[in-house]
Every structure is written in C-alpha cells, then in structure tokens.
Amino acid sequence: MTIRRYATFAVSATILAAGLAATPSAAAPASNEPDPAKLAAGTEKDPETGKNRTYLVGQGEDVPAVLGVTNLGDAPVDGLIVHVRVLNDLDFTKKYENCWYAVDSNQESAWCEFDEELAPGASLAVTGAGISTKPDARAENISSIVHRWVSKEYADAQGGVQVLADQWAGQGTKAVRGTESPLALTPPSGPLGGLGGPIGFAGVKLVTPPTSEPTASPTPTATPSATTAAPAPASSASLGTPGGEGGGLPVTGGDTATVAGVGGGLLLLGGAGYLIARRRRTRFMA
Numbered sequence: 001m002t003i004r005r006y007a008t009f010a011v012s013a014t015i016l017a018a019g020l021a022a023t024p025s026a027a028a029p030a031s032n033e034p035d036p037a038k039l040a041a042g043t044e045k046d047p048e049t050g051k052n053r054t055y056l057v058g059q060g061e062d063v064p065a066v067l068g069v070t071n072l073g074d075a076p077v078d079g080l081i082v083h084v085r086v087l088n089d090l091d092f093t094k095k096y097e098n099c100w101y102a103v104d105s106n107q108e109s110a111w112c113e114f115d116e117e118l119a120p121g122a123s124l125a126v127t128g129a130g131i132s133t134k135p136d137a138r139a140e141n142i143s144s145i146v147h148r149w150v151s152k153e154y155a156d157a158q159g160g161v162q163v164l165a166d167q168w169a170g171q172g173t174k175a176v177r178g179t180e181s182p183l184a185l186t187p188p189s190g191p192l193g194g195l196g197g198p199i200g201f202a203g204v205k206l207v208t209p210p211t212s213e214p215t216a217s218p219t220p221t222a223t224p225s226a227t228t229a230a231p232a233p234a235s236s237a238s239l240g241t242p243g244g245e246g247g248g249l250p251v252t253g254g255d256t257a258t259v260a261g262v263g264g265g266l267l268l269l270g271g272a273g274y275l276i277a278r279r280r281r282t283r284f285m286a
Helices: 001-020 154-156 161-166 252-286
Strands: 039-044 056-057 066-071 079-088 090-092 099-104 107-118 123-127 131-133 144-151 199-206
Touching: 039 144, 066 107, 066 144, 066 199, 079 090, 079 154, 079 161, 090 107, 090 154, 107 123, 107 154, 107 161, 144 154
Parallel strands: 039 199, 056 199
Antiparallel strands: 039 066, 066 123, 079 107, 079 144, 090 131, 099 107, 144 199
C-alpha cells in the first residue's frame, strides 16, 4: 500500500509540473517591458521666457496645445502612439478615427495611432488634439494636458492601441473609437521644450472676462429752487387805508392799542369843539 501511495503522489507531482511548464511565460504583465524606442515628449517654448508655454484660453474654447515628440535614439521609429489625458473642465470635443477614447470618473483619455516614421533627432507633434474647455469651466478645474509617447512596436506588444485604451476606461465600460477625420501628426513650427522623457505636460490657464462691479448711481441731490418769500399778511387795520387794504404798513402788537387810544381822544376833542362852536353861533344869532 505504501509503494502504491508513493507512486500515486509521484504521478500527481509530474502532472502538476507539466501543467506549470505549459503555462505561458506571459503571465508577467507585458507592460513591464520597456519601450525599445527612446522618445521624449515636449511642447512649445515661450519665446519670452524660454520655458514651456502655458496656453491661455477662455470658457468653451479650443486649446491649441502642441503635443510633440522627439526621437532621442539612434534608429528610426516606425509608427507612434500618443496617450493624452485631461481632467475636470477639459474635454475631448473632437474625436478622431485614429484614436480610442475612454472615460473614468473625471478623467478622459485618448490613445491615438500614427503610421509616420520618426528619424533620429527629428520631432513631430499634434496641435490641439481636439481638446476644449467647458462652457462653464472654472479656473481651479483647469491644470494641464498630460501626453505620453510610445512606439507602435511597444503598443503592439501590449495587444494593440485598443487594448491599451480599454485599460483606462471606467469599470464596466470600454474605449470608443472616434469618427472624425484622422488626427494629423506634423513637424512642429519651432523647437520643443521640456524634453526629458516620454511623458510631458502642456500647461493650460483659464482666462475669464473681467467682471465689472456695478457702479452705484449717484444719489440725486435736490437742487434748491428759488423760493419767493410770501409777503406777510396785512393787518385788517392799516394806516391810511380803509379796511386794511392798500400800501400802508400793518399795525400790530402794543402799538395798536396806543394808536387806538390817541384816535379815540382826538375824536372826543373834536366832538366837544363842535358843540362849543355851535352854542356860540346860536347865542350870537339871538
């Protein structure tokens, strides 16, 4: 019995070893293999500072970023792939048929394939890549465009550009191919900056129109109008005028009693004089 058991264990071990030997060596991720091409990502230089240019754009505008690559190797590179990533308020608003697009939460990515050959020391670039700011974009949600360049040889070793794009899609989704005319790869208009490795950054800054603060309307001030002084009402008894009418001055206050007393006394004197004169005439006539 013991011999039979050992024999059974030996057969099982042989079968297990054969199965492991039959397992493909690709069990290790192929993405760990380095790219044989020596590519460096770059973008335009600012002519004033000599540093990488930052692209100033408004809300809902295309970003004219130059995403370039230079061959730092000694051999030509036949076929190129660029992986472009944007976040938050940057979107891919144009989707080209030579690119595969994936979305994962607030990140969008595009994997674009080109057949061009890149000679040693030469540079090529795409302009814009179909990226725009959102119509309601906010400055704090705009940062930069990330682009990574690899050779077509490297991408094919990973299963192709579509397989690479699917790895960047959100859970339960897949990358979708664009439908517009192919994205073009052309020589840049000037030297590229920031060449240090296959991953590069193109800065983007949102420029919003200045918000004019409402100016307070001046408070209307009342213009003093010429006021006509109303004449003081004339007293009902004015000097020299019957009934208080006419141009005499009004008599008011304590002077009124004085004038009335004087007038009354004169009236009595006048009456007495009249009576005396009348009596004298009567006596003379008799």
